[in-house]
Amino acid sequence: MTDSIEQASGDMADRIARVALNQLAEPGNRLIWSLVQQDGAPAALQQLLSGDVPDQALMASVRGRTNQFDPRRFAEASLRRAERLDVRLVVPSDEEWPEQVNDLATLETGAPGSVHHNMRPPLCLWVRGFPPLHKTLQRSVAVTGSRGATPYGLQTTTDIAYGLAQQGWTVVSGGAFGAEAAAHRAALAAEGRTVAVLACGMDRPYPAGNSALFDQIIDSGGLLVSEWPLGSEPLRHRFFLRNRVVAAATAGTVVTEAIIRSGAIQTMKLALGLRRIAMAVPGPVTSQMSTGCHEMLRTHPDAVLVTGLSHVLEAINGGAEPDIPAQDGRDRLDDESAKVLRAMTSNSVSTPEGLAVLTELPLRIVLRRLSLLELAGLVKRRDDGVTRTARPE
Amino acid sequence: MTDSIEQASGDMADRIARVALNQLAEPGNRLIWSLVQQDGAPAALQQLLSGDVPDQALMASVRGRTNQFDPRRFAEASLRRAERLDVRLVVPSDEEWPEQVNDLATLETGAPGSVHHNMRPPLCLWVRGFPPLHKTLQRSVAVTGSRGATPYGLQTTTDIAYGLAQQGWTVVSGGAFGAEAAAHRAALAAEGRTVAVLACGMDRPYPAGNSALFDQIIDSGGLLVSEWPLGSEPLRHRFFLRNRVVAAATAGTVVTEAIIRSGAIQTMKLALGLRRIAMAVPGPVTSQMSTGCHEMLRTHPDAVLVTGLSHVLEAINGGAEPDIPAQDGRDRLDDESAKVLRAMTSNSVSTPEGLAVLTELPLRIVLRRLSLLELAGLVKRRDDGVTRTARPE
Numbered sequence: 139m140t141d142s143i144e145q146a147s148g149d150m151a152d153r154i155a156r157v158a159l160n161q162l163a164e165p166g167n168r169l170i171w172s173l174v175q176q177d178g179a180p181a182a183l184q185q186l187l188s189g190d191v192p193d194q195a196l197m198a199s200v201r202g203r204t205n206q207f208d209p210r211r212f213a214e215a216s217l218r219r220a221e222r223l224d225v226r227l228v229v230p231s232d233e234e235w236p237e238q239v240n241d242l243a244t245l246e247t248g249a250p251g252s253v254h255h256n257m258r259p260p261l262c263l264w265v266r267g268f269p270p271l272h273k274t275l276q277r278s279v280a281v282t283g284s285r286g287a288t289p290y291g292l293q294t295t296t297d298i299a300y301g302l303a304q305q306g307w308t309v310v311s312g313g314a315f316g317a318e319a320a321a322h323r324a325a326l327a328a329e330g331r332t333v334a335v336l337a338c339g340m341d342r343p344y345p346a347g348n349s350a351l352f353d354q355i356i357d358s359g360g361l362l363v364s365e366w367p368l369g370s371e372p373l374r375h376r377f378f379l380r381n382r383v384v385a386a387a388t389a390g391t392v393v394t395e396a397i398i399r400s401g402a403i404q405t406m407k408l409a410l411g412l413r414r415i416a417m418a419v420p421g422p423v424t425s426q427m428s429t430g431c432h433e434m435l436r437t438h439p440d441a442v443l444v445t446g447l448s449h450v451l452e453a454i455n456g457g458a459e460p461d462i463p464a465q466d467g468r469d470r471l472d473d474e475s476a477k478v479l480r481a482m483t484s485n486s487v488s489t490p491e492g493l494a495v496l497t498e499l500p501l502r503i504v505l506r507r508l509s510l511l512e513l514a515g516l517v518k519r520r521d522d523g524v525t526r527t528a529r530p531e
Numbered sequence: 532m533t534d535s536i537e538q539a540s541g542d543m544a545d546r547i548a549r550v551a552l553n554q555l556a557e558p559g560n561r562l563i564w565s566l567v568q569q570d571g572a573p574a575a576l577q578q579l580l581s582g583d584v585p586d587q588a589l590m591a592s593v594r595g596r597t598n599q600f601d602p603r604r605f606a607e608a609s610l611r612r613a614e615r616l617d618v619r620l621v622v623p624s625d626e627e628w629p630e631q632v633n634d635l636a637t638l639e640t641g642a643p644g645s646v647h648h649n650m651r652p653p654l655c656l657w658v659r660g661f662p663p664l665h666k667t668l669q670r671s672v673a674v675t676g677s678r679g680a681t682p683y684g685l686q687t688t689t690d691i692a693y694g695l696a697q698q699g700w701t702v703v704s705g706g707a708f709g710a711e712a713a714a715h716r717a718a719l720a721a722e723g724r725t726v727a728v729l730a731c732g733m734d735r736p737y738p739a740g741n742s743a744l745f746d747q748i749i750d751s752g753g754l755l756v757s758e759w760p761l762g763s764e765p766l767r768h769r770f771f772l773r774n775r776v777v778a779a780a781t782a783g784t785v786v787t788e789a790i791i792r793s794g795a796i797q798t799m800k801l802a803l804g805l806r807r808i809a810m811a812v813p814g815p816v817t818s819q820m821s822t823g824c825h826e827m828l829r830t831h832p833d834a835v836l837v838t839g840l841s842h843v844l845e846a847i848n849g850g851a852e853p854d855i856p857a858q859d860g861r862d863r864l865d866d867e868s869a870k871v872l873r874a875m876t877s878n879s880v881s882t883p884e885g886l887a888v889l890t891e892l893p894l895r896i897v898l899r900r901l902s903l904l905e906l907a908g909l910v911k912r913r914d915d916g917v918t919r920t921a922r923p924e
Binding site: 290293294419420421422423424428429432435436439442443445446449 | 683686687812813814815816817821822825828829832835836838839842
């Protein structure tokens with residue numbers, strides 16, 4: 139796993155510049171992304187700060203922001219604060235960068251000034267949680283839908299997300315109430331992996347009412363991901379920007395229930411634009427909540443009608459039968475969890491403190507890993523400590 | 532309007548031969564249809580009766596039947612009996628033949644021996660009801676669905692059929708319980724036109740429980756249509772043969788609710804094969820009754836998802852806005868109804884007996900026409916007779 143602060147110092151300037159650039163303009167900015175691709179993030183930042191950029195609107199916005207803070211200092215402070223809260227920064231040069239989000243560079247987008255114009259790949263991603271981001275997203279499907287999902291929509295969401303998680307697919311969603319929370323919860327119930335991609339800082343996850351759910355996601359070996367540093371507010375336009383990461387990070391997007399003008403349908407359209415599998419669940423034509431799904435199926439020949447898990451699996455496996463080896467929890471353990479597990483001997487009781495010494499990991503990391511191992515059924519908690527379960531090695 | 536018995540005698544041999552041929556083999560027979568196309572119906576009949584046909588299975592079946600009855604006599608008796616019951620025979624040379632059913636000749640069908648092999652156009656159609664068949668079917672849509680339709684399916688069926696009828700489209704269906712009866716009833720409620728295509732003789736319409744509905748269809752200016760003469764039983768395989776006429780006679784087929792293996796889905800597939808508009812209404816994925824619709828939408832790229840009337844109209848109008856002149860009942864009056872109407876003077880009371888004398892039409896025809904005119908709002912019934920309504924000429 140990668141920890142930004144422990145990187146070689148050569149990378150540090152790149153990391154700081156990426157965080158700073160994200161603070162000078164909202165993520166996805168087309169011009170900034172081009173500058174970074176061309177000259178690297180530190181040079182791009184320098185160009186912006188010196189006013190040497192041929193985009194007056196962008197420069198005005200940058201000047202407005204640099205009057206309020208020093209972007210490099212802001213970035214350094216963000217990274218320090220993130221470390222204290224177990225949040226790490228992942229950048230494209232890191233092993234755990236999910237390469238597929240770079241496909242956003244291929245997205246046909248709207249004219250300058252339109253909301254679709256600035257949909258370039260992320261410069262960096264903040265991540266909270268233990269497993270490496272790229273592996274977690276390698277076999278992932280977005281399951282999304284309305285905040286106001288009906289019982290019908292919640293049922294189909296739960297069925298599909300549960301089944302996907304059981305089959306070893308990571309369920310990605312946006313952490314909202316309604317369908318998205320149902321998707322995360324179903325993945326948790328299946329003891330599978332789930333990732334919430336947020337539109338704000340992870341210290342103030344939105345909606346606050348789902349805070350316990352977000353903690354559960356981390357404890358179960360899932361991840362929280364955001365383009366915005368700690369402290370960032372969930373501004374309205376950020377949800378749309380966030381949706382491009384959901385669509386790009388996953389093999390496909392399933393919309394279970396949504397009205398036409400909704401974030402879930404936006405994500406589905408982005409998935410289509412990225413040549414991902416875009417799936418929609420039909421519903422009663424008498425239900426307002428299915429109008430978006432029906433409209434997408436009517437107007438987009440590539441949109442796939444799915445009535446349940448088997449159709450989703452068929453679509454994301456390219457029509458073939460799912461080809462997933464039966465795996466137990468160990469197959470997807472991150473290095474630190476494996477270290478903790480190895481430090482425990484069968485049939486004897488370990489204490490977290492003792493394991494911290496043996497593994498040379500911080501106690502709080504050991505405690506988190508133990509939660510994960512317990513959820514994976516590999517460790518059992520007792521009054522006097524923890525033991526490995528009886529499963530054969 | 533055409534009455535088979537009153538045709539020139541030259542046509543009579545053709546009519547008799549067509550009825551006889553339909554009795555020697557089930558309608559749609561590929562070889563018989565080819566013979567009729569090539570040499571005409573009387574010669575084709577002669578060929579079959581003389582055993583001069585290179586299809587042993589067909590000849591064995593023909594011999595089995597000719598042992599039981601003389602096909603020409605059967606046909607003559609059928610025509611006489613039909614006349615007594617106000618049922619007429621319509622053949623391709625008649626003005627009211629619906630030319631579009633001949634498109635069945637273009638249908639790609641299955642191998643010899645398969646149920647899809649014998650799907651050629653009808654040789655003749657028995658018709659009960661007043662308006663000419665071709666005009667009634669000119670702007671028509673099939674609305675079909677399950678006998679066991681749910682309340683949801685009945686609602687969408689009713690909404691779509693009512694709206695189509697209101698917009699001047701004839702609603703064609705098969706007269707079964709459930710969705711099909713709902714389609715006919717909705718068209719009647721809209722004071723529109725509806726046609727039931729039956730798989731049996733019209734003197735024993737199936738299901739018997741819908742007999743009152745069939746009478747209502749006639750009384751409202753609709754039609755009953757069948758390929759089988761009076762007395763024919765609704766044998767199982769006949770429903771499938773019947774469905775090809777429903778698909779071919781109409782501009783498109785809407786399936787509101789159906790399981791995968793159902794007659795409604797067969798009709799939809801035939802509509803696709805005939806390059807008609809094939810439409811399906813989605814429903815809850817939790818409902819068995821929508822599985823056929825969903826499967827068609829998943830597997831047939833040309834199948835159109837419709838959530839209601841506006842989508843159906845959009846599809847059958849080729850994407851354009853409906854282009855239907857506002858019409859009152861008179862625009863679609865058949866000749867005899869127009870005759871009856873002309874025989875009535877405004878502001879005076881006529882009796883059916885008096886109108887029969889004036890129009891030289893049989894009393895029972897006058898009574899039927901008066902029912903139609905009353906439903907169209909052109910005639911008002913009083914205790915002492917009938918009057919024309921106050922509408923300007």
